[in-house]
Amino acid sequence: PAGPRSWQEALLRCWSAMHRGSSVLREAPPPEPTPAKAAAASTAAQRFAAAAMGAGAAEMCTLPIDIAKVRLQMQAPLPDGSLRYTGFLQAVLRVANEEGVSALWRGLQPALLRQVSYTGLSFVLYEPVRNFYSGGVPKEDISFYQRVLAGGTAGGVSILAMNPTDVVKTQMQTARGSAGLKMTDVGSAVWRSAGISGFWRGWQPNVARCFIGNACEIGCYDEAKMRLQASGVPDGPLAHFGASGIAGVVSAVFSTPVDVVKTRLMAQAGGGKTELQVNYTGVVDCFVRMPRLEGISSLYKGFWPLASRKVFWTIAYFLTYEQASKLLRGSYS
Secondary structure (H helix, E strand, O other), rough: OOOOHHHHHHHHHHHHHHHHHHHHHHHOOOOOOOHHHHHHHHHHHHHHHHHHHHHHHHHHHHHHHHHHHHHHHHOOOOOOOOOOOHHHHHHHHHHHHOOOHHHHOOOHHHHHHHHHHHHHHHHHHHHHHHHHOOOOOOHHOOOOOHHHHHHHHHHHHHHHHHHHHHHHHOOOOHOOOOOOOOOHHHHHHHHHHHHHHHOOHHHHHHHHHHHHHHHHHHHHHHHHHHHHHHHOOOOOHHHHHHHHHHHHHHHHHHHHHHHHHHHHHHHHHHHHHOOOOOOOOHHHHHHHHHHHOOOHHHHHHHHHHHHHHHHHHHHHHHHHHHHHHHHOOOOOO
């Protein structure tokens, strides 16, 4: 049998071997990413960049329409029974006359932050989610319901992460006569009054709205563009214009009721002041009490500005997005 010196030497040799092995591991360079992984990451970044460009351009062009929509949705009758805002154009003109033209772009900072991040994330997620639902079949064989479901899933997940920006934007837009109101001031007020949960006020209708809206916008756009191309329209601005217009109309019709409920709940987050005399306890309460107190048509308050904005927004967005995609990726989406 080995003596004490023998087992000590054996232990020392074992320790030295382990140390040399760990040194080799530390000095070894990290494995190179595979071409497939590198290409996927590059494509995702390009989709995000193209979507961000499109969202920023569309949001800046259509924000005044959104201001009119929010004011129409949030107004309550005046003491004499009349309404301050009687229609889309009248609301735009009255806001500009009473509060200045700059009021039509109130909430631009959180609106841009919301749209760029939310839309960018939606388009990063859409293609892999669509391919997952379809089982990886060729793009032209993907069914309409799979496109719609993928668009809704991508939109719902994305807006859940960005709900705080919607809360801040909505409160800035409903604050009449509050010139110079800052995004940080609104955020601080919500935090003091309701804490972190205040920033997710109205998340349920917001997720529902964006699921429906994205399903209609992305899913219907994808399907409409494919059908237009199949009918002989080349893949270019004309096909993008027609497909985006169709997607905007469909989205407006189906998403308006949840948009109205979302707007009212967010405007009241953290004790936000509104013209309404009713405080809603949640989504179901708002859906039930609005038709009961104001009639079923109240769920479509602000429909025309919403529909106008949806159509203009989707056209501006997809035209910009497709051109940005061609510039960054070398081809349309």
